[in-house]
Amino acid sequence: MSDSETARYDFATAEPYWQGQWDKAGCFAAEDVPSGARPKYYVLEMFPYPSGKIHMGHVRNYTLGDVVARYKRAQGFDVLHPMGWDAFGLPAENAARENKADPASWTYGNIANMRGELQRMGFSLDWSREFATCDPEYYGQQQKIFIDFWKAGLVERRDALVNWDPVDMTVLANEQVIDGRGWRSGALVEKKKLSQWFLKITDFAQELLDGLKTLERWPERVKLMQENWIGYSQGAEVYFKLTADIGDFAGIGVYTTRPDTLFGMSFLAIAPDHPLAREVGRDNVAAAGFIAACASQGTSEAAIETAEKRGFDTGLRVINPFNGETYPVWIANFVLMDYGTGAIFGCPCGDQRDLDFARKYDLPVPVVVAARVDEVPVIGPKALDGEGVIVNSGFLTGLSTAEAKAVAIARLVEMGAGKGVTNWRLRDWGISRQRYWGCPIPVIHCTACGPVPVPEHDLPVILPRDVSFERPGNPLEHHPDWSHVDCPACGKLARRETDTFDTFIDSSWYFARFCAPQSETPTLLAAVNHWLPVDQYVGGIEHAILHLLYARFFTRALERTGHVTVKEPFAGLFTQGMVTHESYKDEGGSWLYPEQVIKSANGAVHRDTGLPVTVGRIEKMSKSKRNTVDPAAIVGKYGADTARWFVLSDNPPERDVEWTESGVQGAYRFVQRLYRLAVQVAGERRVALPATVSGEARKLRQLTHRTIAAVTEALDSFAFNVAVARLYELTGALSATQGDTDEMLFARFEGAAMLARLVAPMMPHLGEEVYGRLCPGQGLVAQQPWPQANQALLVLDEVTIAVQVNGKLRGTVTVPAGQEAGPTLAAAELAVAAVLAGQTIVKKIHVPDRIVNFVVKP
RNA sequence: GCGGGCGUGGUGGAACUGGUAGACGCGCCGGACUCAAAAUCCGGUUCUGGUGACAGAGUGUCGGUUCGAUUCCGACCGCCCGCACCA
Numbered sequence: 005m006s007d008s009e010t011a012r013y014d015f016a017t018a019e020p021y022w023q024g025q026w027d028k029a030g031c032f033a034a035e036d037v038p039s040g041a042r043p044k045y046y047v048l049e050m051f052p053y054p055s056g057k058i059h060m061g062h063v064r065n066y067t068l069g070d071v072v073a074r075y076k077r078a079q080g081f082d083v084l085h086p087m088g089w090d091a092f093g094l095p096a097e098n099a100a101r102e103n104k105a106d107p108a109s110w111t112y113g114n115i116a117n118m119r120g121e122l123q124r125m126g127f128s129l130d131w132s133r134e135f136a137t138c139d140p141e142y143y144g145q146q147q148k149i150f151i152d153f154w155k156a157g158l159v160e161r162r163d164a165l166v167n168w169d170p171v172d173m174t175v176l177a178n179e180q181v182i183d184g185r186g187w188r189s190g191a192l193v194e195k196k197k198l199s200q201w202f203l204k205i206t207d208f209a210q211e212l213l214d215g216l217k218t219l220e221r222w223p224e225r226v227k228l229m230q231e232n233w234i235g236y237s238q239g240a241e242v243y244f245k246l247t248a249d250i251g252d253f254a255g256i257g258v259y260t261t262r263p264d265t266l267f268g269m270s271f272l273a274i275a276p277d278h279p280l281a282r283e284v285g286r287d288n289v290a291a292a293g294f295i296a297a298c299a300s301q302g303t304s305e306a307a308i309e310t311a312e313k314r315g316f317d318t319g320l321r322v323i324n325p326f327n328g329e330t331y332p333v334w335i336a337n338f339v340l341m342d343y344g345t346g347a348i349f350g351c352p353c354g355d356q357r358d359l360d361f362a363r364k365y366d367l368p369v370p371v372v373v374a375a376r377v378d379e380v381p382v383i384g385p386k387a388l389d390g391e392g393v394i395v396n397s398g399f400l401t402g403l404s405t406a407e408a409k410a411v412a413i414a415r416l417v418e419m420g421a422g423k424g425v426t427n428w429r430l431r432d433w434g435i436s437r438q439r440y441w442g443c444p445i446p447v448i449h450c451t452a453c454g455p456v457p458v459p460e461h462d463l464p465v466i467l468p469r470d471v472s473f474e475r476p477g478n479p480l481e482h483h484p485d486w487s488h489v490d491c492p493a494c495g496k497l498a499r500r501e502t503d504t505f506d507t508f509i510d511s512s513w514y515f516a517r518f519c520a521p522q523s524e525t526p527t528l529l530a531a532v533n534h535w536l537p538v539d540q541y542v543g544g545i546e547h548a549i550l551h552l553l554y555a556r557f558f559t560r561a562l563e564r565t566g567h568v569t570v571k572e573p574f575a576g577l578f579t580q581g582m583v584t585h586e587s588y589k590d591e592g593g594s595w596l597y598p599e600q601v602i603k604s605a606n607g608a609v610h611r612d613t614g615l616p617v618t619v620g621r622i623e624k625m626s627k628s629k630r631n632t633v634d635p636a637a638i639v640g641k642y643g644a645d646t647a648r649w650f651v652l653s654d655n656p657p658e659r660d661v662e663w664t665e666s667g668v669q670g671a672y673r674f675v676q677r678l679y680r681l682a683v684q685v686a687g688e689r690r691v692a693l694p695a696t697v698s699g700e701a702r703k704l705r706q707l708t709h710r711t712i713a714a715v716t717e718a719l720d721s722f723a724f725n726v727a728v729a730r731l732y733e734l735t736g737a738l739s740a741t742q743g744d745t746d747e748m749l750f751a752r753f754e755g756a757a758m759l760a761r762l763v764a765p766m767m768p769h770l771g772e773e774v775y776g777r778l779c780p781g782q783g784l785v786a787q788q789p790w791p792q793a794n795q796a797l798l799v800l801d802e803v804t805i806a807v808q809v810n811g812k813l814r815g816t817v818t819v820p821a822g823q824e825a826g827p828t829l830a831a832a833e834l835a836v837a838a839v840l841a842g843q844t845i846v847k848k849i850h851v852p853d854r855i856v857n858f859v860v861k862p
Numbered sequence: 863g864c865g866g867g868c869g870u871g872g873u874g875g876a877a878c879u880g881g882u883a884g885a886c887g888c889g890c891c892g893g894a895c896u897c898a899a900a901a902u903c904c905g906g907u908u909c910u911g912g913u914g915a916c917a918g919a920g921u922g923u924c925g926g927u928u929c930g931a932u933u934c935c936g937a938c939c940g941c942c943c944g945c946a947c948c949a
Contacts, residue, residue, distance in 0.1 A: 012901095224866085224867095225866060225867070225943085225944080228865075228866060228944085229865095229866085229943095229944060229945080232864095232865070232866095232944075232945060233944095233945080235945095235948065237948075237949090239949080258949085259948095259949070260949060261948095261949065262949075273949095313947080336947095337947085338947045338949095339947085339949080340947075340948065340949090342948095343948045343949075344948075344949065347949095348949045349949085350949090351949090355949065356863085356947095357947055357949075358949080360947095427948080427949095428948095429948055545943085545944095548944080549944085549945095653874095653886090653887065654874055654875080654887075654888085655874055655875060656875080659874095659875095661874085662874075664874090664888075666888055666889070667874080667887075667888060669888090670887060670888060671887090673901095673902095674887090676901090676902090677902090680902090717878095723876095725874090725875070725876085725886085725887090726875095726876070726885090726886085728886075728887080729875090729876070729885065729886035729887075730885090730886080731886095732885095732886050732887070733885080733886065736886090739903095804882085805881090805882080806881075806882035807882090808881085808882085808929085808930070810929075810930090811928090811929060811930040812930090813882055815882095816882065846929090847929065848929095849881095849929055849930080851881060854881050854882090855881045855882075855930080857881085857929055857930060858929090859929050859930095
């Protein structure tokens with residue numbers, strides 16, 4: 005055999021060929037409502053935004069999911085593994101403004117290109133389920149869902165303050181406001197009150213919190229982040245009477261988690277945008293000035309001055325219900341209007357912020373918390389915000405802080421001055437966006453009837469394509485006639501809502517639509533009933549809160565409105581790390597692409613100029629730093645399997661992986677090595693399993709079966725890098741074997757065939773190629789069951805165990821596996837006789853098949 | 863500030879419920895093949911001392927529990943992530 009010529013794996017031919025074979029055999033197609041009896045497994049990766057090209061993050065994300073999908077399929081599961089496009093969003097509008105491109109054409113063009121790139125990776129996807137969220141067939145169903153939510157009381161319309169960019173004439177998300185200016189226009193952002201649609205996620209706050217406990221296969225830190233975001237807190241609402249009414253106000257409601265410290269009150273503070281503050285500002289110029297100063301604080305100087313607490317004494321006084329004394333009312337910049345009631349009672353001894361404030365304005369600091377009853381502490385610069393004993397507090401004195409909370413609340417209720425309440429950090433979800441490229445909100449505004457839902461027979465409300473991006477602002481508002489419609493209720497001329505949905509809605513139910521993407525209802529109950537929840541969801545940690553929380557809420561709302569039958573969408577979640585790369589700068593400080601840099605022993609130089617290049621930090625691949633590697637180029641040079649193998653092999657998938665050229669070359673070497681091995685073994689004489697297998701051949705068989713067990717365990721626990729290591733090991737051992745006895749030929753063939761099947765979830769094309777050569781005519785690896793380790797071969801014949809003296813390794817001894825203590829200890833003693841000479845053995849420890857330890861003294 | 867996580871060779875990392883630390887990959891060193899190169903194959907590679915068998919040290923630092931600690935406990939140092947005046 006001329007191995008140098010024939011034994012070169014031509015991935016460029018093989019990869020498309022096997023993709024065609026899978027397609028022809030329908031390997032990855034699932035049914036909406038399966039007729040078979042196989043158990044179901046739904047694998048889903050977060051679907052991509054169609055930016056135009058796939059990047060390495062996609063390669064990693066979809067490779068991880070694909071390994072799971074292929075592995076579960078081999079284990080006999082009926083696997084659903086779909087793909088689609090998160091296709092609405094601002095980049096399409098920006099492209100329209102910059103290149104005069106139509107957002108729809110731009111988006112669908114990008115999708116076509118990315119679909120091709122994904123298909124070249126050989127992912128085991130059911131492409132017949134593909135959809136884009138900008139398809140009217142999808143977003144029309146979403147409009148139906150919205151109307152159902154509305155009918156179920158989960159939708160509200162109310163005024164809200166938004167970040168308004170006066171140049172772009174659009175609403176900005178918080179993260180689009182940089183130093184108080186719009187990220188695109190650079191204009192100073194205004195706070196503007198707009199009538200907006202809200203989904204009542206807070207109705208589910210308790211359920212969303214409790215539900216986290218049921219998510220056993222979610223990363224702890226994601227659950228913790230959601231828990232903090234939901235922000236459960238328990239406390240009391242306390243009502244303070246004003247000594248004199250002002251306007252319509254006779255008193256102020258305050259939320260506190262520390263009703264036990266009410267006797268330690270020093271002042272009451274309200275938020276600058278509290279209605280009472282505005283009332284005070286009406287005829288108090290100084291107060292109005294302070295309030296205005298606080299309002300502008302939200303912008304550029306905010307970052308600098310955050311720590312500085314400032315206040316304004318209104319001159320008003322309130323009465324503490326517990327001790328009847330009066331306290332001043334301040335307006336304070338650190339009190340937030342949208343948490344609790346927008347007002348606090350200040351207890352400087354038990355709260356650091358209150359203490360800072362009291363010190364600054366020279367307010368009293370009554371001491372009401374102590375470590376012990378008989379010890380009244382002196383308050384320095386630190387407040388006593390922990391647990392303790394209540395002192396100087398009338399009927400609460402002597403109680404623990406926990407007891408005092410309950411007693412205080414009971415007394416407040418008795419007095420009619422307050423009650424125990426639960427508070428949440430979570431806010432309702434504002435879903436209106438003044439944007440074009442999104443799902444139209446299916447509402448008609450009538451001056452007589454108010455907002456009216458678009459009747460179901462008029463759905464979908466289709467996004468018009470004849471829009472102009474010449475003017476700033478939302479093109480839907482400028483459209484000559486789109487918004488002019490008759491009111492569905494009274495028939496008079498009315499106006500269509502021109503806002504579109506937050507695109508997070510699009511991704512909040514796509515997993516349910518994938519179960520039956522052609523359904524004429526948003527979901528097909530029989531299908532979602534079968535497939536949901538998603539068994540394994542894979543995506544980036546950056547979605548730990550928003551997307552994953554919205555999807556959890558949406559699923560509960562869909563359940564309430566009868567669209568799905570589960571409460572949690574994702575039973576298992578895996579969050580993968582980022583793909584990183586070195587960054588490079590030339591002498592002028594400009595970023596360089598990796599392919600512009602040549603590295604040698606004396607440092608890095610520019611490919612064209614030969615000038616020195618600075619090698620910078622390893623950072624997440626990003627276009628701005630030019631440290632990107634294009635998957636298409638890698639696939640062209642090394643093939644899809646090499647790219648897949650590399651992203652799996654280098655480190656645990658939850659961590660960031662650094663893309664290195666030498667690492668990829670290593671992966672490519674392995675591809676070729678495995679292929680050569682297979683060609684060699686395929687050319688050998690084929691024998692049946694001999695009656696007995698011993699010696700080297702038996703050892704090889706044992707390694708093969710240990711590898712099956714180890715790879716199976718590694719895949720079950722997402723330890724793909726460990727699976728890779730075990731496969732390298734088996735390949736190395738197979739290459740090293742010699743001899744052509746029947747037993748060796750059998751052992752080698754078995755090892756190679758198992759290797760093909762074990763490697764197939766990770767490198768599916770090579771797996772087919774190798775399996776096809778070894779086992780011609782036996783079908784596709786993609787349709788083979790997962791190999792089972794032969795238990796008899798997992799039991800070792802003999803073991804080499806460590807022999808320690810006083811816990812230090814002094815030798816090893818090889819004994820039959822499972823041998824009992826007596827003979828093992830005797831052999832061990834012999835092995836370390838030199839060390840034991842002249843010592844007295846105090847104790848002999850024997851852990852079967854593991855270790856022997858002699859405790860000695862002179 | 864609050865909450866969470868992580869520290870292992872030159873490097874990415876492995877190590878089951880405490881039981882031979884460094885699997886496997888990358889890099890590096892040496893060798894084979896070749897006119898040469900590429901490709902491939904073989905050997906070595908934690909550190910220190912020694913030609914060597916071997917000896918000593920070693921999983922961020924210090925201490926504890928144990929026959930035995932990368933693993934368990936305590937304190938400290940460093941790095942990363944999330945939230946951020948949430949009353």
